[in-house]
Amino acid sequence: MVGFSQEARGLFIATWLAGVGLAGCGPASEPAREDEAPSPGQRALTEGAPLTTHDASCLQLQDQNTWSTYASYMTGVGPALGLSAVLQDLNRVGPVLSGLGHPPAVGYKGGFRWNDGDMSTPDWVPQALTAGVSGSSNVAFVSWHYAPTTAPEKGVRVSVADISDMSLSAVNYRHLLLVRPTSAGNFTVIPEHGGGLAWYGNYLYLADTSDGLRVFDLTQLRAVDTSATCETQIGKISTATGTVWCAYGYKYVLPQVSAYVVPSTITSPCRPKFSWLGKDTRGTTDVVLSGEYCNSSSATCPYDGSTPGLGGRLYRWPVDATTNRLQAVSGIVKPERAYLFNQPNVQGVAPIMTTTSTTSYWLSSTIYNGSLFKVSTSASATSYRALLGEWARLPEGMHATTSGTNLWTVTEGTGTDPATGGRVVFFADQASLD
Template sequence: MVQRGKRIWFDLPGVLTAVLLTVSFLFPVQSVYATEEPMAPVSTAPFVLQRTNTHLPGEAAKLDGQLSKSGIQKLLDEANRTAIPDCNSAALTNVSGVIDRWCFNSGDNNTEEWYPQGITGTGDAQDDDLWGSKRAILVSWYHKSKGVRVSFLDPATGKYRHVLLVEPYTNSYGNPSYRAVKIHAGGIVWYGNYLYVVDTTKGFRVFDMRYVFDLGASSNGNTSNKDLIGRHNGIYYGHGYRYVMAQVGAWTVPGQQTGSSCEPDGPPRFSFVGLDRSTVPDSLITGEYCNPPNPENDPALYGRMARWPLDASTGELKTSADGRVYASEAYRVPKAHAQGALALNGTWYLMTSAGSTNNGKLYKSKPGGTPTYRTAGIGPEDLYYWPAKNELWTLTEYPGKRVLYSVRP
């Protein structure tokens, strides 16, 4: 090279190299792994759900006679925590094209007791008449003993509040009570009045936005004791949280996997869930997180994704004549360690992770096609599409590296 004044002049090969490096830096190439697998179809035969826990609506109704209820609008108005907009997060190292981002407050960002997993929002719910005019992003967290909480974040204000998910039951004294929901909650979708939460080896737990109870506004509620949950001596507790949301149903696969590795042809796992409103009818997309011993050599063990029909008139899964729900299509996951998926206008999106120090990848593919990918955050999880903004949202899970962020599809 030759330096002239403050400009540096390169010979032609050097110019080409510099230009290519610059273009690659500014516009990351949609690369493909050498061992990439196409989205091959698989049998839908194992993908069957049946309704269970049919007693839960009655149990939730009993709680309605004991506790004050809260609408989602009121819950957002009274949010008590503040998220940080446009925050800097180590989880976004090497990630380009970020449109929006939010970090939790320091306590939620750093805690090792609760881990964020699933994401949904009013973009999934859509119907303003059901919940109010505010917009919200919802995030599920799991705790080994306290169960699952869901954060309701108002992106207009940055305020958010946690709501504890509970399973109602009648205690030994004949009084309505509730217990913790001890599942991983790896994915969530808000559809109509219902919050669908995946239960890894079983299917879905279903919660009702109309049964959000406010312990702070109830004369028999306690919001200070972080150890107790349910009814004790006539007082209702929620591990210190003000709001609890009741489960009203479940959908379960007839058989369940029992091992730590995914079975390529057995009953499906439910590691995450996303919504597709571009189909008729609307549909849920579920998939399996699998960790095969040789992930680059065992594509049959990467896991599977499936599509489940929804009934927009009821907000429930669409049943066949026999009362069961059958997946309309299923595919092999193109890479192991899947954490989230959804579909939009015939294109499927899949998020994969690579541990607490490496970036994940966001894949994009048509069925039968070879996926391409873009770099995702460190520790990425579930996926959520916000139609009004045309944005794909995800979140990252590791302490100190937790951020909600969006990119274009």
């Protein structure tokens, strides 16, 4: 992220407060949509205030257009298996939460924890969640970022969990390693935080914090070697007995096929961060939601203005219903709409599916030990806080089912007790929260 100098930042803030603003980088001046509250104009931000319509005309994403190239690079690795094959080969068991062993969340309905090793490992930390249907199975994807700062970098892994029947005693799941093809028959890790996921069709979108969105093709899933040789290696490896493909011991790799990146000419404050993602199917066009994590100290945002931590922005990126790729004109994608969301420490987003309006959302935040915010353009935020026993500790990514019934989330977790902050995946009743 390109930052301001002190002098430039001061000039920007003074200009912003004076109500003049920066072209294409402030609250919108055009008339509000019929279902939106009017923009309050350029002013200091207030925590919990309604969503503010934001002018994102300065922003665009460019398709790197490696769809066929990256797919061709993977042909030498082995046959493309697809998600259905992996769902028949889930190797881990996550006990379903029961009794008092679950987060004290308003509207809690059910969930599961990871196996003992995944609950306690310091090496991998859960981040994002998205969900959908594959064949007859309801499936959740959860991303984990690799926490150690020493080599080797293992990047991002994704858990595939079958959540079709939450009345069973356990949920079966498996970890996959995300990879990027580098040449014919070779690949490497994805050195990202893994803070956001969104699933449309065969494509899994991943937030690339500094640059935009990476796209992975579920039809291109491939099995690789799991011998001791591969525990510490990645990609194509020559051995005494021949060539093997390694993924640090993981059996399956999910390859990147393309990416949508912010051109280098777009700089702060127009250039956003891509901290988290979501999906919204309420409007006439489906969208990938993206947004920024900001707090008042260590993770400020390009548009913090005079109220550090509250300048996070939410963007709506339109999806082509036929291809499930972003809608592009000559390779360029523009956001359908954008908002300032006036909440700190946001880690995830989901649409409020009990309404057809596309101007209301759930926001997941780690402020107050953990919070769920209901936000819209027409009302101040409603909050559910872990400190008050209303929500889970350290919540991350979210997904809202299209039926409008369930709101799913994953927690980052501390400790191993699901009731007091351990890592869990759970769902709550949206009607109870709404």
